[in-house]
Amino acid sequence: MNLQAEIPLDYMIVLSTIVFFVGLMGVLIRRNLITMLMGIELMLNAVNINFVAFNHYLFPNRLEGHFFALIVMAIAAAEAAIAIALIINIYRQFNTVSVDDVDELKY
């Protein structure tokens, strides 16, 4: 399937931009650690779209973007695992997962 004629690269990237900033907004406005994590996942995925799209459109003779996306996914998995471990630990400590209440380190 030749996408290049149908959908320009710009569309993909604008899409990824939108997702990225929506994810960012999620991180910014939500106080719940889990929803913030979800925002981060969104941002990571937006980046992945970029990788894949650039690979597909600009360098079809290589697979770098593809592998990068794979690696990002692996890291996202690791990150999610650790983040959730932390969240659970925080929940045990403070009995909440709202960032507002976790302020022991504040000066």
Added chain:
Amino acid sequence: MNPLLILLIIPLLTIVGIAFVKDLTKVRLVSAIGMSGQLIFSFILLYLFYQQRNTGNTDDMLFVSTTMWYEAFNIQLKFGIDGISMAMIMLTSIVTFAGIFASWQVEHLPKEFFISLIILAGGVFGFFISLDLFTMFLFYEMAVIPMYLLIGLWGSGPKEYSAMKLTLMLMGGSALLMVGLLGIYFNSAPDGGRLTYDLTEIAKVNIPLAAQLFFFPFTFIGFGVLGAMFPFHTWSPDGHASAPTAVSMLHAGVLMKLGGYGCFRVAMYLLPEAAHELAWIFITLTSISVVYGAFGAIWQKDLKYINAYSSVSHCGLVLFALLMMNETATTGAILQMISHGLMTALFFALIGMIYGRTHTRMINEMGGLMKVIPFLSVIYVIAGLASLGLPGLSGFVAEMTIFVGAFQHTDMFHRMATIVAISSIVITAVYILRVVGTLLLGPITNNHYLDLKDAQWFEKISGVTLVIAIAIIGLTPFWLSDLIREPLAQMIQTLTN
């Protein structure tokens, strides 16, 4: 090996020595030995200096050695001295020597105290022998930083506040200075070629006037802050009041001289045209400084404040004379630096000793000390007389040279500024005599004072060393004056062309 390096090695060895010994007595002993060594070496250096000159070595700088330190920015370890630096080295070693003995009774963390003190002295020595702007700045900072610890830890009164104020203001000064030095550096090769920090090289270069005018105030004020120029002097009273004895001595005696020395060696010598253009601003400021400091001193009640304001006045005179930019006045300025260094060190030493006995520094709480501690009182009177310019003591020589030099300018502005500056000698007399009158003479105000002990041996060493130095300069000024004058002819030539 370059003999100048020994000036840095001796303090280093002393510090190592102090670090390895255990108890208080030995710490004192090691510091005293180290600084006596330094003093003796300074005399040897003076001898070597004259020897070189007598064998017909007419280079501007003697004992020059150059080592590339950081190739990328052309920073060198370049050392060398001329008559002016030689005189300043002598001053530093004498004051440091006296300072060690004046702080004989420090018992709180003595090791750290003496180490910081000697680092400070080492920085000053390094500054005076450096011929590279960058290393000069480095040593300058090295001298300023220990000050914070010394005042903050061993001081008295609101010591944290004073230490903070002093360090911050001096750091502010060195920030300005850094701008100035970098400005000089980046303009050091206007015709292309390698940029350099080398002082002697830059002196041969014509830095563009616009750059000079821009960077001169930075450099001059940067050094001027340390030289207690009005209105950047307020660190001085608070800082001195809180500092421990030896620190006040070193600081007022030597460190403030870095300011004057730098103003001349760096700011004016390297940026001569700007110095000419802008001199009037600074002459105004410094002549204010001279009178203002003296008037300020009249009203003070705390001995250290009096002396700090008097330092403002005297150091103002140094900068004032430098800005007159002729040989006589500049010689006077250097003489005044040395003379003031010795006098004020002596004052602070005595104030420390008196404070150690009476536990107050307020003159209105004391009186009639002459009767109970005659030795210290007599030395105090001598210091006071030196300060108000009694012939036969160093202050007179310096002040007269300055005034005669300053009077060589024929225009109204310089004349008036000079007359304003001269009038300070009367005001100085007023506050000195006021202190001597209330503090030492008159009836004893407090019966506890009858039990006071006069100076102990180490205090006598400290005081007598400085008095002898003051008297030698005052009685036979011509050798020192000639020593200072010798490099000046060429430098003034650069300045006036």
Added chain:
Amino acid sequence: MTGPKIIFFILAAAIVVFSILSIFSRRILRAAIYLLFVLVAMAGLYYMMNFQFLAAVQLMLYAGGIVVLIIFSILLTSQIDSKLQAPKGSHLLAGGITAIAGIALSAITILQFTFKPSQENAVGTDMRTIGLQLMNTDVQGYALPFEVISVLLLAALVGSIFIAQKKKV
């Protein structure tokens, strides 16, 4: 309007709408489900771009792994029907401005730039090619990152177990 275009717009619309829903939804479980939709739609996007393997991984790892993990943690930390507190006004304003400004800035920049599509021949994206390249140490090989990632995953595994374990004392 051709087929791929229609599919793309449907997928794109799904991604945008669900991602927005996911962050604005005040029921956390629903948010997670919306996220799941976004991820699935992305897998579709990958599929469109001929990266079947990646799409599969996306489905398995994200949809099957991470979202499940998230849901677990939601279940562990909050009541199922609890509502999230509404975002603060200042946060909403700041985040909104940043997001909109960012989107606008990026979009304008992107649209001004003309990408030159490559004329090279595409390599295959079948499992064989991927597998060979992943395990290769040549120029086009990714053995080293692969190993690094595996170590990272191991470390993350150990780390998360360590963090999440109940303190003995």
Added chain:
Amino acid sequence: MNYSYTILILLLPVLIFLFIGLMGDKMKPQLSGLLGTSGLFVITLLSYFTAFNFFDHRVDESFQAIEVFQLLWLRFTDSLIIHIGILLDPLSVMMLVVITTVSLMVHIYSLGYMKGEKGFARYYAFLSLFTFSMLGLVLATNIFQMYIFWELVGVSSYLLIGFYYERPSAVAAAKKAFIVTRFADLGFLIGILILSFYTNTFDFIALTDLNGLAITQPTTAVFMGLSVTTWAMLLIFMGGAGKSAMFPLHIWLPDAMEGPTPVSALIHAATMVVAGVYLVARLFPLYSYTSPDSLEVIAYIGSFTSLFAAIIACTQLDIKRVLAFSTLSQIGYMMVALGVSGYGAEGLGYMASLFHLFTHAFFKALLFLGAGSVIHAVHSNLMTDMGGLKKYMPITHITFLIACLTIAGIPPLSGFFSKDEILVAAFEHNKIIFAVQWLVAGITAFYMFRLYFNIFWNHTPEYHHTPHESPATMTIPLIFLALASVFSGFVPFHDLVTSDGNPLHTEFHWMIAGPSILIAVIGISVAYMLYAKKNSKPESIATSLKGFYNMAYHKFYIDEVYLFITHKVIFYFISRPVAWFDRHIVDGTMNLIGNTTVYFSGAIKKMQSGQMQWYIWYFTSGVLLLVFLVMYLN
């Protein structure tokens, strides 16, 4: 003639000073006194020897100035160099004799007077220091050397006035003396600077050389309507006026009487206070040729001072203060004489002035030492505590009487001759000044005999213990000085000390001498009528002139004016605002800068809220902003 031994005259006293100063505590007090005295005796002999040699060797009928030696002390510029040296000319040799003589007398006298005082060794050390400084002053080869010793003299005076340092009044007086003279020296210094700048030399010989540049080509520069040379000379005179306590810088001298009486005799009567006269005399050719205007000023100031001080002296009760004001008055005479003098053949005033300086040194020292002797016996300074002492203290009485007659100008005592010459000079120059000086001569006679009658005649108060004659160490100097007062008038002064070194032809004028003797006799008679016996006439006169009497008694409130200026104006209106300004404005600005920094850091600290989301926001906004700036604002 080889004068190289004169270096000993300078060296000996300084060596004695150092020796007694450093070792004084360790030896017996009496020993240090004897050491100082014998040292000074040697110096005196050397001085006499020098004087004899010098006045014995005329070159072509005149005396030439001799620079015995010059040591380089400090180099200012290539031509402005301070030398320390010895200059011998008639003026300095004459001063040498006066200083060493009076100083020796005072040394001997003090052996008795200061006996048993605490700090006896210190006293002698200071006396030696003073002698050294004073000799250095008069022997100076250049004006800057003179300034150096000028300052040293000031300090020795300070130390000696404040000798009783536990007495607050003495400390205050010492301080006052030093500061007032210091203020005057400020003018002196500026004067030197101006003068040396235009003449390019410090050297006296070069400065006063009639063919030298300084005189033949005075600068034409003008400042505020007066030529710069006149300014310089007036400023230099200001220095002299300070030391010589001319109005309005006279206020320190009466207070200086807080010092020990022999010190008053030495410093504040015979030697140091005439330094101003010496200074003007030293630079006389310059004054005379380049700035006659300043000589006029000097004459008027001198004349006013002599009248002013004489009036005050009539009302004072403290005998030392009477003498102090009389000193002021007499120095006024000397200044008048210099002011009215011409140069060379017209230099009568110059000669008269120095003649009066010479004779005055002896009789005024005698008066002070006599007063000291009385004080020693009565233990009080006030004349109300004295009276009828002539039968208890015959030697003091006779010598004091001689001194009083001398100062009143009764022939053939020395004061008559010198004062007469001054009146002659004044008469030739300016009739008004002559009239004033003539009147002052009468007032002088009056107040001196008021003093004399009050001490030695009048009624005898109740003494705690009967006064007795002073010991020999004190009476011998009195007798010696009395002899000097009587006979020094016969010294052929006009042959020896003149403005140009040539002998001066003088005539005796009965026209002038007659009235001056007359008014002196009138003064003495009035004093006799009022004070020889206890009566109520003085009080009634004082009451009838109440306002004026009070003014004079309070020294015309000059001290109060000064006190107001120094204490109120300088302390409260300059110093205090400066201190305030420094603390609050300058320091305040610095603190303000510091506080502003702290305030801003406090404001910024709030951004460090610990809320990670804000951090993210700052970060992304920053990135976006940067991107925007880089991409679109280039």
